[in-house]
Amino acid sequence: MMTLAAEIDKNGTSPEKLLAPVLSSFWDEPESWTLDTYHRHDGYEGLRKALAMSPDDLIAYVKDSGLRGRGGAGFPTGMKWQFIPQGDGKPHYLVVNADESEPGTCKDIPLLFANPHSLIEGIVIACYAIRSSHAFIYLRGEVVPVLRRLHEAVREAYEAGYLGTNVLGSGLDLELTVHAGAGAYICGEETALLDSLEGRRGQPRLRPPFPAVAGLYACPTVVNNVESIASVPAILNKGKDWFKSMGSEKSPGFTLYSLSGHVTSPGQYEAPLGITLRQLLDMSGGIRAGHRLKFWTPGGSSTPMFTEEHLDVPLDYEGVGAAGSMLGTKALQCFDETTCVVRAVTRWTEFYAHESCGKCTPCREGTYWLVQLLRDIEAGKGQMADLDKLNDIADNINGKSFCALGDGAASPIFSSLKYFREEYEQHITGRGCPFDPARSTLWADEKDDKNAHRGVNA
Known part of the structure; x- marks a missing residue:
């Protein structure tokens, strides 16, 4: 097709x-x-x-x-x-x-x-x-x-x-x-x-x-x-x-794609399954002016992240799966080069740790320890051995929890270490985050100048 x-x-x-x-x-x-x-x-x-x-x-x-x-x-x-x-x-x-x-x-x-x-x-x-x-x-x-x-x-x-x-x-x-x-x-x-x-x-x-x-x-x-x-x-x-005239053979029909983050015109884009992020960005005015795409999620924060090299992956179940992620809810969160990957993954992991119901040990304990390690790394207090420890803890959660919340918490860990391990190492060797959070416009901490964070909400 x-x-x-x-x-x-x-x-x-x-x-x-x-x-x-x-x-x-x-x-x-x-x-x-x-x-x-x-x-x-x-x-x-x-x-x-x-x-x-x-x-x-x-x-x-x-x-x-x-x-x-x-x-x-x-x-x-x-x-x-x-x-x-x-x-x-x-x-x-x-x-x-x-x-x-x-x-x-x-x-x-x-x-x-x-x-x-x-x-x-x-x-x-x-x-x-x-x-x-x-x-x-x-x-x-x-x-x-x-x-x-x-x-x-x-x-x-x-x-x-x-x-x-x-x-x-x-x-x-x-x-x-x-x-x-x-x-x-x-x-x-x-x-x-x-x-x-x-x-x-x-x-x-x-x-x-x-x-x-x-x-x-x-x-x-x-x-x-x-x-x-x-x-x-x-x-x-x-x-x-x-209905079958749209989409691909195994993923037919239309669907809603949620485009958010550092894009010129975020919103809902209803298109046949199999459209690419590059095409959706063409429709939405692209990444915000003066910046370039760094990483993105094809299906929300619980799906392994993609990078600029995946812009032409067909956004259907088979295409995204073959590229190493999941289509999920088709929540396309786009982040430009001002965004710290460690900061993003830490915020997502904090969410999963907070929302864990506590019923099973891998998720309840694992998400807690992931947050501790990520916070230390982001603050420049981490050690190189912490990166392997992150991977090991995520592996002990993935596929071993009662439900998919554990898998969702592990996905950003695996994929970010795969594509951005150097950035994690830079936090450790440089004793802190090299990114200015005010330039990202995606997260605001109480200690930050809140006026600097007005803009796109992820």
Whole structure:
């Protein structure tokens, strides 16, 4: 399949023409979040087509479309629905994970704020497919404006007959509950989220059993990301072949890329999977004037970092994986040459240490010791042996913790030592950080001049 870069060279297509606004196609319209606006853009037409199919045929249709989960792992959405056992006599639940809280990740919250009905329509379709009569949206509680807007959208959907008893005369009864979490990053992990929904402390569960067998209230449960479910209505309305015409063979469709950091125009860029960072930077005005790209993350702070040499890596699951990282949440954090890698990795690791639930020893103890070593190195108090010790501790966390939080904490350590070991050594031999934090504009310490930090937030 021809790459997007080759398509530009062949046809002279401008980079902007490669964008695929579907979820974001009317975000800039007045009151884009209302049901009236959603109706003007074929709202709930996908649901009508879905209800004309049998649940099993609907699952097969979504599976054939090739839609993969947009929450990070990229697991096929239709296959996840298919795992739900039928005829078991138990209630089935759909839980939408809207607990977006990883550093750099900012796609689901803007989507809910600007176009909440795309999610609600997707929820109704998914519940019909898995034969569920109760769905939950687990939203990050700090985003109160989004919570209010989502509540209003749910009210509109009930009033219009898209939720409640006998949805559109189909015989489907569906209740939708919006739950605001208390603000814990660990609750983004699906089993910790389920524990939190049940009123317990959010901690990952031992698996098996998996949520598809024993999830919420020990019943079969599908846990999907916001963008994954919100993408389903367009697939039903416009067809699976239309969806597969975008992206790559194994990673079809459109998706939201969150571009942030030292870029001229940060924001959400909805494009087919397989676009490159170079093309996205062309659209966004590039790295801020007078500077150059130093390193970047393809999928948030929990994915191994890339450098300038990876600008042309196709941003799909296979391309990023082959280059040594993960597509994750497609949170493209870009850092220029003024940024200290040690400082960046230290801040990320402090986040993971703070957000560790403490259930498993490798993560609880390992992230603590990573922070101690990194702080010493950043302050010029480290030793050369600390670099190997960092690597060893990260290796003792990676793949050995209860959930992926440990892996996410280890990733920046491994990749930064791989690409920027000399910078770590420079902190040790020079007895301090050679970078001026005020020039980066990304972090502010209380001791720094806060006026010098006004600018782009990572």
